[in-house]
Amino acid sequence: MDVVERSGDEDNSCDAGLVFIGRIHTPWRDRSSCPRNASESEATARIVLEAPYRPGLGSLDTISHVILLYWLHQARRDIVEIVPPTDTRAHGVFATRAPVRPNPIGLSVSQIVSVHADGLTVTGIDCLDGTPLLDIKPYFASVDAKPEARVGWYETRPNPLPPRG
Amino acid sequence: MDVVERSGDEDNSCDAGLVFIGRIHTPWRDRSSCPRNASESEATARIVLEAPYRPGLGSLDTISHVILLYWLHQARRDIVEIVPPTDTRAHGVFATRAPVRPNPIGLSVSQIVSVHADGLTVTGIDCLDGTPLLDIKPYFASVDAKPEARVGWYETRPNPLPPRG
Numbered sequence: 299m300d301v302v303e304r305s306g307d308e309d310n311s312c313d314a315g316l317v318f319i320g321r322i323h324t325p326w327r328d329r330s331s332c333p334r335n336a337s338e339s340e341a342t343a344r345i346v347l348e349a350p351y352r353p354g355l356g357s358l359d360t361i362s363h364v365i366l367l368y369w370l371h372q373a374r375r376d377i378v379e380i381v382p383p384t385d386t387r388a389h390g391v392f393a394t395r396a397p398v399r400p401n402p403i404g405l406s407v408s409q410i411v412s413v414h415a416d417g418l419t420v421t422g423i424d425c426l427d428g429t430p431l432l433d434i435k436p437y438f439a440s441v442d443a444k445p446e447a448r449v450g451w452y453e454t455r456p457n458p459l460p461p462r463g
Numbered sequence: 464m465d466v467v468e469r470s471g472d473e474d475n476s477c478d479a480g481l482v483f484i485g486r487i488h489t490p491w492r493d494r495s496s497c498p499r500n501a502s503e504s505e506a507t508a509r510i511v512l513e514a515p516y517r518p519g520l521g522s523l524d525t526i527s528h529v530i531l532l533y534w535l536h537q538a539r540r541d542i543v544e545i546v547p548p549t550d551t552r553a554h555g556v557f558a559t560r561a562p563v564r565p566n567p568i569g570l571s572v573s574q575i576v577s578v579h580a581d582g583l584t585v586t587g588i589d590c591l592d593g594t595p596l597l598d599i600k601p602y603f604a605s606v607d608a609k610p611e612a613r614v615g616w617y618e619t620r621p622n623p624l625p626p627r628g
Contacts, residue, residue, distance in 0.1 A: 311480075312480025312481055312482060313480075313481055313482055313483040313534075313595065314480070314481045314483070314534050314536070314595070315476075315477025315478075315479070315480055315481070316477055316478055316479045316480070316481060316566050317477060317478055317540075317565055317566060318478040318479070319565050319566070350543070351543055351557075351565060353543045353544050353555060354543040354544065354555040354556045354557040354558075354564075354565075355555045355557055355558075356544060356553065356554055356555035356558060357552075357554040357555055357558035357559075357615075357616045358555060358557060358558045360558070360614065360615025360616045361558060361613070361614050361615060361616075362609075362611070362612050362613045362614075363609045363612035363613075364557075365570060367532075367566070367568060367570075369478075369479050371479070375482075378515070378516060378518045378519040379518050379519065379521060388521065389521055389522040390518060390519040390520045390521035390522055390523060391519045392516075392519040392520055392523060392529075392598070392599035392600070392601075393519075393520075393521060393522035393523045393525070393526060393601055394522075394601065395600055395601065395603070399519075399598060400482055400484050400516060400519075400598070401481050401482060401484065401532070401597045401598050403532060403568070403597065403598055405530060405532075405570075405600060406606075407606060407607050407609055409609075422606075430478065430479070432566045432568065433557070433564060433565070433566050433568055434557035435557070435560055435570060436557075436558055436559065436560065436614045436617075437609055437612045437614075438560070438612070438614060438617070439609060439610050439611070439612045439613075441571075441572060441587075442572050442607075442609070442612070443608045443609055443610040443612065444527075444528045444572055444574075444602055444604060444607070444608055445604050445608040445610060446527070446604070447527050447528035447602045447603070447604045447607070447608065448525075448526070448527040448528075448604075449525065449526050449527075449601045449602075449603060450522075450525025450526060451522045451525045451526075452601075452603070
């Protein structure tokens with residue numbers, strides 16, 4: 299991925315702290331083996347929560363899809379413009395799903411396969427094995443489903459690779 | 464909101480740090496005036512990014528909807544089960560969109576009204592005025608739109624208030 303660095307204006311302090319509530323176990327051990335997009339893979343991921351958070355799983359067995367937030371711990375944070383592999387033009391990071399971003403929080407809409415005492419099994423996630431989990435949210439179609447949404451730069455890209463999830 | 468506290472197993476250390484990349488300006492100055500759900504309001508929100516992140520806005524003018532991630536800075540983090548206002552039963556926080564959660568990251572799917580040199584104007588967000596912004600992601604209908612998604616506990620709730628966004 300070509301990058302345009304914009305550094306120098308930030309220091310290393312942080313404004314808020316995250317806790318890792320669990321880990322996501324996937325078949326992918328390095329970036330090169332990851333699917334470009336969750337929709338490319340039928341693989342399941344096994345999410346294991348740390349013990350204090352397991353009571354938070356209650357009622358997930360009534361839910362079909364969740365939004366998973368996770369920490370892209372290998373991603374650079376000092377990049378604001380990139381040339382994604384799907385294109386030859388530079389775009390702002392906030393117009394892309396690239397893992398490099400000021401706060402490298404990954405997001406996947408995933409289907410629940412099964413709920414366990416210590417976590418859940420899902421499809422539709424393409425992150426590295428061992429990725430730290432930040433949050434699980436129920437997906438409400440009434441507010442989260444926007445099938446009419448458009449991403450113009452992506453629709454006119456010269457290189458028709460799918461986006462990263 | 465009734466809460467079931469589960470504390471004592473965690474210390475105050477954090478595993479990763481967030482930077483606030485901007486602020487979200489909304490009409491709502493306190494929790495009681497916030498709409499319960501973004502779909503209840505036609506109000507617009509004005510997002511202003513800190514200067515170093517503004518080049519990241521490039522190409523957002525070609526995009527219709529974004530996923531906004533923000534920091535719910537007033538939310539408690541020591542709660543794993545709650546009785547939401549929409550129900551009389553306790554549920555795990557990960558089955559709800561309540562702001563109280565171990566990592567209080569808020570998420571809204573918002574429609575872009577306009578893109579400015581320093582940020583953007585959107586509809587479909589219900590957070591407090593001044594909420595810190597963490598990330599902006601383009602919404603890809605191909606991977607993010609799941610109109611068939613179901614939230615069983617919510618569909619059978621006794622008190623038919625809408626969910627929080």
